[in-house]
Amino acid sequence: MSIQDALFPRGKIAGVYPTLTTRGDEAYVEFIEDARNVLMHAQQRPIGEYSQQLMTDAGIADSPDPETTQAAIDLLMQDPTLKTYYRVKRSLQEAFWSGLSKSLNQRRDEIVAAFDAAEAAGPGTVEYDDNWRENAPEYASREIHIQPGGYVKDELAGPFYDYGLKVFLGGAADHDRLAKGVSMATAVPDDGQVSRILDLGVSAGATTIALKEKYPDAEVWGIDISAPMVRYAHVRAMEAGAEIHLRQMAAEELDFPDNHFDAVLAMLLFHELPVPVAKEAIAEVFRVLRPGGKFTVLDFPSVRSRGVYSMFFAEMDAADNGEPYLPDYVRSNVEDLLVEAGFELEHYDPKAALTRGRVVVKPAA
Amino acid sequence: MAKLKEADLAYTNDLPGAERGNPSYFENEVIDHLLGIVLELGAQFWVLRDRQAFLEEQLAAKGVVSLEDLEHGTPSDELQAKLKAERLAMIQQVYGRLYSTYGGDKAGPTSAPMS
Ligand SMILES: C[S@@+](CC[C@H](N)C(=O)[O-])C[C@H]1O[C@@H](n2cnc3c(N)ncnc32)[C@H](O)[C@@H]1O
Numbered sequence: 001m002s003i004q005d006a007l008f009p010r011g012k013i014a015g016v017y018p019t020l021t022t023r024g025d026e027a028y029v030e031f032i033e034d035a036r037n038v039l040m041h042a043q044q045r046p047i048g049e050y051s052q053q054l055m056t057d058a059g060i061a062d063s064p065d066p067e068t069t070q071a072a073i074d075l076l077m078q079d080p081t082l083k084t085y086y087r088v089k090r091s092l093q094e095a096f097w098s099g100l101s102k103s104l105n106q107r108r109d110e111i112v113a114a115f116d117a118a119e120a121a122g123p124g125t126v127e128y129d130d131n132w133r134e135n136a137p138e139y140a141s142r143e144i145h146i147q148p149g150g151y152v153k154d155e156l157a158g159p160f161y162d163y164g165l166k167v168f169l170g171g172a173a174d175h176d177r178l179a180k181g182v183s184m185a186t187a188v189p190d191d192g193q194v195s196r197i198l199d200l201g202v203s204a205g206a207t208t209i210a211l212k213e214k215y216p217d218a219e220v221w222g223i224d225i226s227a228p229m230v231r232y233a234h235v236r237a238m239e240a241g242a243e244i245h246l247r248q249m250a251a252e253e254l255d256f257p258d259n260h261f262d263a264v265l266a267m268l269l270f271h272e273l274p275v276p277v278a279k280e281a282i283a284e285v286f287r288v289l290r291p292g293g294k295f296t297v298l299d300f301p302s303v304r305s306r307g308v309y310s311m312f313f314a315e316m317d318a319a320d321n322g323e324p325y326l327p328d329y330v331r332s333n334v335e336d337l338l339v340e341a342g343f344e345l346e347h348y349d350p351k352a353a354l355t356r357g358r359v360v361v362k363p364a365a
Numbered sequence: 366m367a368k369l370k371e372a373d374l375a376y377t378n379d380l381p382g383a384e385r386g387n388p389s390y391f392e393n394e395v396i397d398h399l400l401g402i403v404l405e406l407g408a409q410f411w412v413l414r415d416r417q418a419f420l421e422e423q424l425a426a427k428g429v430v431s432l433e434d435l436e437h438g439t440p441s442d443e444l445q446a447k448l449k450a451e452r453l454a455m456i457q458q459v460y461g462r463l464y465s466t467y468g469g470d471k472a473g474p475t476s477a478p479m480s
Contacts, residue, residue, distance in 0.1 A: 010437050022436045027415035031452060032407045038456045042472040043464060081466045083390040084400065088463070090388060091401040095408060139374045143385050204382035252369065274377050276369055315381070320388050324380040 003235055006114035007159070014174035016239050017106060017166050018111070018159040025103035032096045033167045039088050041170055047085055050078055052309050064303050064311035064331075072312040090320050093146055100163055101148050103148045104156055112155050115231045117336045118238055126234035128248035128336070130231030137250075139274055141206040142224045151203075151226040151328040158232020165179035179206035183214045186265045187294040187346070187359040194218045198288065200251045200281070201225075201269035203206065205233025211265070212242040218262075259290040267298045268354075271329040278334065281340045291364040295343065300326075300356035302333040305350030334358065401461060411452060415440075418448055 010019045013026075020026045059073050063114050074081050104111065119126060129135055135153040137347035143150045145164060165173045172178055188194045195214050199208040199222040208222035214316050222244055223318055224230050230246040237244045249255055264285050270278050285295050287289065303311070317323045335348050335358045377383060389397040419440045423430040440448065461470035 002457075010439060023419065023438060023440075024412045024416060026439075027412045028408050030415075030449075031411040034449070034452050035407070035456050035460070038472075039451060039460055043469050046467055047464070047467050047474055050469075070469075077390070081464060081469075086464050087390045087397055087400045087458075088404065090390075091404050094401075095378050095405060098410075104420070137374075138371075139377045142383055146385055220447060274374055276373050280369055282436070298428065317382075319381040319386075324377065324382040 001117075002112050003114045003118060003239065006110040007235070009107070014166065014171070015176050016236060017050045017163055019107045020100070020103040021334050022103070023188045025099060026211050027095065028099045029103075029163075029167065030295075032092055032099065033170065035092055036167065037089075037170050040085075043085065047082070047268055048295050048313075051082065051312075054079060054345045055309065060308065062307045062309075064306055064308050069311045071313055072308050073315060076312065085094075086316060086320060093321060096145060096164070096167055097148050097330050101156075102162060104159055104163075108156060111159065115155070115235060119231070121238060123241060123243035124234060124237045126230055126246040128227035128230055131236060132248065137225070139216060139277065140250075142324055143322045144272055144362055151224075151229060155228050155231075157226060158235075161229070161233070162206075162236075165204070170343070173206070175209060176206045179210040180213075180310040181355070182207045182267050182298060183210035183263070184249070185296065185298065185356055186211060186214075186216075186263060186264045187296045187361075188295055189290075189292045191292060191359075195260045196221070196260045198254075198256070198264045200266040200285070201265065201272070202246065203229050205229075205236045205246065207265070207267050208233065208244050209237050209240045209242040209245070212237075212244050213240075221242045221256075223244050223251065223254070223260075225250050250281075252277050252284055254284045254288050256289050262290060262293050263287055264293070264295045265298075266296070270297060270299045270334050271323070271326050273329070274325050275332050275337075277328070279330065279337055279341075282337055282343075284286045286341050286362060288345065291362055294346070295338070295360050295362070296357050297338070297360075298332060298354055299334065300330060301330075301350040301353040302335065303331045304333060305353075306330060335360075403459070405458075407456070414451075415448060420443060 013019055017067060041179045054076060055072055057071045060071055060075060064190060082225050101111050133153055141150050141152050146163060147155065147160055151161065185337060197211050197215060198213060202222035202224045208220060212220040212308065222233060227248045234246050256364040273281065282331045289295060311330065314326050318326045335345055337359045338358065339345055344363055347356065349356060391397050416435065420430060420435060422440055422444050423434060464470055
């Protein structure tokens with residue numbers, strides 16, 4: 001079966017997201033997406049103000065250390081309206097994954113067969129471990145965002161994640177707009193030489209494809225610890241006609257020579273890594289970048305720019321939305337870890353952590 | 366992993382959120398269930414409403430409609446835009462009151478903030 005028939009039997013929506021099996025499935029997920037927009041995203045600011053008022057009234061200090069965060073959790077989670085908000089958030093997340101997986105599971109065999117058929121076809125290449133399921137490390141097997149099967153164990157992890165991004169961002173990723181923005185934000189060396197680019201933790205590969213579109217003459221590589229992700233990213237790259245090279249590989253153990261890349265990107269990867277893994281990954285990026293090469297890290301701001309309420313929010317997301325590494329990440333100050341590894345910090349504005357990121361450069365030898 | 370050992374990461378098994386779990390937020394978990402149920406009913410209602418509007422659009426345009434079209438077709442862009450507005454208004458009207466304590470019932474829909 002062709003990729004078209006397997007992934008887009010009812011035509012493409014908002015770019016190349018996999019199409020849900022029936023119109024009814026789509027209507028269900030559209031309801032969830034808009035319920036999130038009204039009952040979560042639109043509430044974020046007013047519910048933050050409300051929560052902060054409760055904390056002020058209770059005399060909780062604005063310090064994000066773990067004890068204070070726990071005091072904030074104890075206080076806020078007694079409030080009926082806040083309980084409702086976090087209940088609604090969790091229920092919508094559960095309903096989304098159940099609706100999405102029920103719909104795509106009806107076509108599971110066709111979709112997997114299309115992945116298989118795409119494997120040897122170009123443009124671009126993909127390689128992964130045949131025993132990917134058994135060999136997946138435990139720390140990478142969590143069900144992040146409570147996605148069923150997580151990133152590494154389900155063959156449909158790529159399509160699941162891709163559709164999840166659409167819904168969680170309320171449409172902001174549609175038509176790969178987000179990915180295009182990220183490719184613009186990816187820093188390149190001052191001398192303008194861009195022969196090789198590496199994207200870490202590619203997931204669905206939208207960003208990697210956008211990088212190839214922005215730098216058509218460069219060799220573009222993308223790695224992810226998940227075999228299902230690189231398989232799906234390859235299919236997406238074929239759809240886009242983009243020649244990118246995808247490998248199942250751990251960011252903390254890069255199988256590339258020293259001084260090999262001009263630019264490396266990590267978009268929304270670090271908050272999903274345990275800190276010891278993040279440190280190893282940073283050391284590896286330092287090794288594979290050439291002197292003058294730049295590393296762009298787009299991710300959430302760190303603890304210095306966050307008060308106790310943001311920390312509370314991170315702890316809640318950790319426990320209820322399957323983000324176990326988020327609180328440690330926020331407290332780790334990734335910009336410090338980068339400097340400790342030998343990089344020079346070129347740019348970091350905490351208010352633009354997700355849009356411009358931290359940009360660091362490997363000093364000349 | 367080259368330098369990291371499995372034991373270095375064993376602590377991650379005990380982090381909150383490492384296991385999916387089944388959190389409840391209210392002392393009486395019946396309330397947790399009821400909120401899940403009213404959201405699910407809203408979604409199921411919406412699936413029917415969408416199908417009805419799509420059926421009406423097809424009938425008005427063609428006088429007949431096939432089951433195949435209803436199941437696998439897609440409403441016109443115009444109808445989709447109308448349905449989106451209706452859906453947002455319905456969600457706000459039905460569920461907004463859950464947040465009336467702080468005026469959240471009046472907060473209009475926005476997309477996810479990217480910061
Ligand atoms: C939130 S997604 C990244 C989003 C993506 N960069 C984008 O622009 O849409 C995180 C990805 O990192 C991958 N990942 C997790 N741990 C990893 C590791 N140690 N090395 C490489 N990839 C990893 C996951 O499999 C997942 O696909």
